[in-house]
Amino acid sequence: MSVDTVSMTGWGRTAPTTALRFRPRTYEEAAVAVRGRGPRGVVARGLGRAHGDAAQNAGGSVVDMTALDRIRSVDAVTGTVVCDAGVSLHHLMEVVLPLGWFLPVTPATRHVTVGGAIGSDVHGRNHLTAGSFARHVRALELLTAEGEVRTVLPGTDLFDATAGGLGLTGVILSATLVLRPVATSLMSVATERAAGLDEAMARLTATADGAPYAAARIDLLARGRATGRAVLTRGEHAPLDALPAHARRMPLAFRPLQLPAAPAFLPEGLLGRTSAALLNELRHRAAPAARTGELRKISAFFHSMDALPHWNRVYGRGGFVQYQFTVGDRHGETLYRIVRRLSVRRCPAVHAVLKRFGEGGTGWLSFPAPGWTLSFGLPAGLPGLARLLDGLDEEVAAADGRVCLAKDARLRPDVLAAMYPRLHAFRALHQELDPGGAFRSDLSRRLAL
Template identity: 75%
Template sequence: MSVDTVSLTGWGRTAPTTALRFRPRTYEEAAVAVRGCGPRGSIARGLGRAYGDAAQNAGGSVLDMTALNRIRTIDAATGLVVCDAGVSLHRLMEVLLPLGWFVPVTPGTRYVTVGGAIGADIHGRNHHVSGSFSRHVQDMELLTADGGIRTVRPGTALFDATAGGMGLTGVILSATLRFQPVATSMMSVTTERAVDLDDLMARLTASDHRYHYSAAWIDLLARGRATGRSVLTRGEHAPLHVLPARARRTPLAFRPGQLPVAPAFVPHGLLGRTSVALFNELWYRRAPTYRIGELQKLSTYFHPLDGVPHWNRVYGRGGFVPYQFVVGFGQEEALRRIVRRISRRRCPSFLAVLKRFGNGDPGWLSFPMPGWTLALDLPATLPDLARFLDELDEEVATAGGRVYLAKDSRLRPETLAAMYPRLPEFRALRAELDPDGAFRSDLSRRLGL
């Protein structure tokens, strides 16, 4: 097992802290690292795509799980897969797509590990149909604070605390996952423009149930009657018969591709108000008013930014602050107020996405709940950004909503308690399982988790 001292940040590149990094190659080595973690504790870390400080541990240790990356068994008839927690969704797609199976849930990047996907209980464009990632976990192996390994299954308190628990109940070592069958590696995509936020919400409310995947890019710099104008894209896995004859020869080929660029391709600080406003105008104008059945690669539809190395540099050396919240159905006016506030402040976010969530899953700290979720990224150097986001937090909490812990790096603990009503149960289970605090992170210390 290799050991070194490293400075780590989340994908947003803010709040770096230093920790001792262990890289176990076996479950036994992972147990040794946990038992010897010291008074500052340890936290598991995957590919570093948690945006905030969830996988950092200042002055303590971090377990880099990426060497535990074996796909152990595949049932090609049922789509049941057993794999190590360090396996990435990218690797699972490489192996499973040619067999006719696709991951049940994917976020905006495929470079996340299975352990991270469970720990953050990730969601995707299909939440209104398929729920979050934990819904498709049949069981998992969890290394707990005493060095033991437990098999954890849905319907138990430990499962509900671990799904969305940000790695604080233990180290996920492996999981059994249920995949979904697909006939091709292409998507059939419908695109349409919405003239404002009300138009977008009306379209989503009326027809989201007809599509497996749905999300809208939203222009948060548009004002006046255009406030909330959007480009809505919905998708389905393309059946074999709609593919061109040439593509039917290898219908399940997975060729994501990547832009042929050097690591320093993206200039520091590329995006400000002027450039984002120009980008938003061009993006909205070039989108079709209505187009149905366009064929796109899986990577184009789900993970367009994965083709741009180091895209997280575009907001400059100060990094960026992601912000994602959800408010329930019936709280549309709260959503309108928040969008108007962001628009009036001229916040330059070119990565702004609005979706509808379906029924939430039972994870005590799982983010999704039935309602509207908006995700955006903001330059960390914006004046008075912390105060502005605190005000949005209060608006979200008052509306009965919550923010996403996997993207958080600045939420206040008193606000967290208002957003996650099962937080006391989570803390009580943590105290019982881990009385000495073997599992800690910068996130857990900041929020008192």
């Protein structure tokens, strides 16, 4: 097992901290890393795609799980896979897609570990029908503060505290997942433009019973009657007979999207208000007014940003803050007010995504709840950003909504309880399981978890 001292940040590149990094290659070495933690505790870390500080531990220890990346078994009949927590969703797709299976839920990047997907209880475009990631976990192995490995099953308090628990109940070592069957590695996609937020919301609601995957990319710089204009995409896994003849020879081939001239890195700070407005305008005009039946690679439909290495650099050296919130259907006016406020402020956001959520999961700190969710990123150095987002927090909490902790880097602890009604249960179980505070992170200290 390698051990070194490193500086690390979340994907948003804010608040860099230094920690002692352990990189175990066996479960036994992971237990040694947990027992060898210092007084500042320890937290597991995967591929570093949490936007905020959930996988950082300033002055403490971090267990880098990426060397624990074995796929232990795949049942190609039932679509069940057992794998280490350090396996990336990318590698999982490489193995299971040629067998006719796909992930039941995938976030907007495939560069996430299975352990990270469970610890954040990630969601995707199909939340209405599939829920979030933990719904499809049949069992997991958890390394506790005492070095004990416990098998944790759905329906137990420990499972509900771990799903979305951001690594604070222990180190996830492995998981048993149930996949979904697919006939091809292509998506059948419908695209349409919406002239404003009303239209975007109406169309997302109207198509809720259609294609399982749906989202709208919102232009947060548009104003007036165009406020909240959007490009909607809906998709479903393409059947074999939808493929052209040449593609039917290898219908399940997994070929990740690669841009022909993608740079090894992106220059710093490409996005200002003017460039963001121009990019949004070009994207909206380039989208078809209405198109159906377009075939796209799975990677192009789900993970288009993965084709741009280090895309997080475009916000500048100060990094960016990712903000995602959800509110229920009866609080749709809160969504309207927030979109209008961002539009009036001319906030330089180029990747704002609106989706519908279905029934929430059982995880006590899991983010999704029925209703609407909007996600966007803003430069961390934007003048007045802290005051703006604090105000959004207040609006979201007053509407019985919540912000996503896995993407958070600056939420105040005083609004947390209003957003997460099962927070008390989480804290009580955490204290019972880990009275010495073995598992900690920068986020857990900031929010007193």
